[in-house]
Amino acid sequence: MTNAILTGLMLGGMYALIAMGLTLQYGVARIMNLSYGEFLIAAAFASHWLFTGWAVSPFVGLVLVVPLAFVLNFAIYKLLLTPLVRRAPNRDALEVDSILATFGLTFVIQGSMLALFGGAYYSYSFLAFPVQFLGETVAANRLAALGITILLGLALYLALTRTRAGTAVRAVAVDPFAAQLVAINVPQASALTFALGGALVAAAGVLVSTFLTFSASSGVVFTMKALIVVVMGGVGNMLGCLVAGLALGLSEALVASYVDPGLTLAVNFALFLAVLLVKPAGLFGRATR
Amino acid sequence: MLEVANLSLTYGLHRALDGVALNVGRGEIVTILGANGAGKTSLLKAIAGVVRTLPGKQVRLGGRDISALAAHDIVENGLALVPEGRGIFGDLTVKENLLLGANPKRARDGEAARREQVLELFPRLRERAAQIARTMSGGEQQMLAIGRALMSNPDILLLDEPSLGLSPAMVQELFATLRRVREAGVGLLLVEQNAQESLRIADRGYVLENGIIVGHGTADQLKSDPAVQRAYLGGAPAATPSS
Numbered sequence: 267m268t269n270a271i272l273t274g275l276m277l278g279g280m281y282a283l284i285a286m287g288l289t290l291q292y293g294v295a296r297i298m299n300l301s302y303g304e305f306l307i308a309a310a311f312a313s314h315w316l317f318t319g320w321a322v323s324p325f326v327g328l329v330l331v332v333p334l335a336f337v338l339n340f341a342i343y344k345l346l347l348t349p350l351v352r353r354a355p356n357r358d359a360l361e362v363d364s365i366l367a368t369f370g371l372t373f374v375i376q377g378s379m380l381a382l383f384g385g386a387y388y389s390y391s392f393l394a395f396p397v398q399f400l401g402e403t404v405a406a407n408r409l410a411a412l413g414i415t416i417l418l419g420l421a422l423y424l425a426l427t428r429t430r431a432g433t434a435v436r437a438v439a440v441d442p443f444a445a446q447l448v449a450i451n452v453p454q455a456s457a458l459t460f461a462l463g464g465a466l467v468a469a470a471g472v473l474v475s476t477f478l479t480f481s482a483s484s485g486v487v488f489t490m491k492a493l494i495v496v497v498m499g500g501v502g503n504m505l506g507c508l509v510a511g512l513a514l515g516l517s518e519a520l521v522a523s524y525v526d527p528g529l530t531l532a533v534n535f536a537l538f539l540a541v542l543l544v545k546p547a548g549l550f551g552r553a554t555r
Numbered sequence: 556m557l558e559v560a561n562l563s564l565t566y567g568l569h570r571a572l573d574g575v576a577l578n579v580g581r582g583e584i585v586t587i588l589g590a591n592g593a594g595k596t597s598l599l600k601a602i603a604g605v606v607r608t609l610p611g612k613q614v615r616l617g618g619r620d621i622s623a624l625a626a627h628d629i630v631e632n633g634l635a636l637v638p639e640g641r642g643i644f645g646d647l648t649v650k651e652n653l654l655l656g657a658n659p660k661r662a663r664d665g666e667a668a669r670r671e672q673v674l675e676l677f678p679r680l681r682e683r684a685a686q687i688a689r690t691m692s693g694g695e696q697q698m699l700a701i702g703r704a705l706m707s708n709p710d711i712l713l714l715d716e717p718s719l720g721l722s723p724a725m726v727q728e729l730f731a732t733l734r735r736v737r738e739a740g741v742g743l744l745l746v747e748q749n750a751q752e753s754l755r756i757a758d759r760g761y762v763l764e765n766g767i768i769v770g771h772g773t774a775d776q777l778k779s780d781p782a783v784q785r786a787y788l789g790g791a792p793a794a795t796p797s798s
Contacts, residue, residue, distance in 0.1 A: 433651050434658060437644050444642040446605065449630040449659035
């Protein structure tokens with residue numbers, strides 16, 4: 267039982283981490299980024315390349331990959347998405363436009379990765395030894411990933427709730443019209459938040475690559491998972507992200523160990539549906555918009 | 556302090572504002588009288604830079620040309636808008652709303668002292684600091700909207716229907732507060748459905764009809780103007796008998 271719960275918590279922590287970036291991009295910048303998972307896989311490949319080619323530890327890899335992802339995502343927002351933002355008559359229209367544009371981007375990134383790395387599965391061995399934790403044996407790499415996830419999540423939560431800049435980011439999510447009345451440069455804040463979301467998913471990619479095998483085409487799985495967590499938790503809500511991610515991870519682990527591992531995906535969606543039936547705006551979402 | 560000239564605005568084919576010119580001085584309350592749809596809200600939004608206007612407008616604030624600036628830069632220059640419907644951040648707390656009010660760089664110096672002033676003007680906000688803004692009453696939300704705008708250290712404050720939805724007692728309280736804001740040297744441009752009340756506290760007023768300024772004078776002049784009385788002060792001509 268402890269083992270299943272521990273596995274579930276680690277899995278759930280990872281889901282929460284994966285979803286944090288998307289909830290920022292979707293909640294604040296109003297970009298429904300369907301290519302989100304591709305960025306995760308791209309970061310995983312980057313980490314793989316750094317580790318196997320240059321013997322760079324993924325912890326150091328984080329320091330290299332995450333800022334690069336921030337810059338790259340900022341550029342993507344400025345070059346690719348700003349024209350959409352400009353022409354969209356309202357934020358709902360932007361949502362639809364951004365779905366189409368990022369759907370296209372999915373194929374560009376995935377195609378590039380297929381061309382570079384082929385369709386094979388990749389993995390590398392980092393901290394792949396067992397450790398004792400709460401009386402259970404777990405892989406050290408998963409435990410390390412969980413630790414970093416908790417640190418990142420906590421840092422993000424504090425930044426969003428305890429600083430003026432973070433509060434301003436939330437204000438854009440709540441009401442972009444009113445945001446400009448308190449001297450917030452909304453287009454700039456949206457671009458930076460989108461980039462921050464990209465940096466977070468890159469961090470997730472590096473961490474995931476230390477304990478999961480991945481291929482150039484596994485991005486969509488992560489997009490789906492992130493989307494489920496974001497919608498289930500309530501768009502733009504960090505706490506919702508955490509709770510929904512953990513709920514998803516725990517339910518998967520419990521079902522896998524006590525019912526049937528083949529049912530994990532079914533449980534995912536059953537939980538998702540159940541939450542949306544009871545709270546259509548998500549666990550921590552507002553009923554009206 | 557605030558000088559506006561040649562301000563025009565269209566929505567599609569409808570001309571909402573046509574060559575509007577006005578000015579508001581330091582420590583002065585200026586009101587805009589006008590019927591529904593006369594363009595009062597559009598006028599405030601256009602000055603604050605949140606709607607696109609026709610080329611050729613001139614907006615100067617304290618001698619600086621702010622005509623071409625985006626809305627967030629206009630706030631940085633010292634002009635704050637309390638929009639119709641208040642525009643507060645409903646999902647954030649009162650404290651966070653006030654924190655964001657001081658987001659402009661011009662508001663950072665003396666932020667603590669200004670917060671004290673605002674909380675003195677609106678003691679209710681102190682009690683409600685940790686409350687989520689949208690769960691407060693309409694009057695409290697209005698106080699927060701004005702308080703948040705004052706946190707930006709404005710030279711000019713634009714107020715769109717601040718008394719909307721407030722009880723008569725609260726309107727009195729609100730207008731007394733606006734007088735105190737004026738005493739602090741802030742210039743107020745006030746749009747009100749309630750012309751009687753707004754002329755009572757205003758120094759001057761403009762009459763806006765179909766997007767055009769058709770009259771202008773001191774509050775006393777406007778109060779005694781028969782046309783103004785007829786149109787806005789309820790000094791209506793004999794009602795046509797209905798049968």
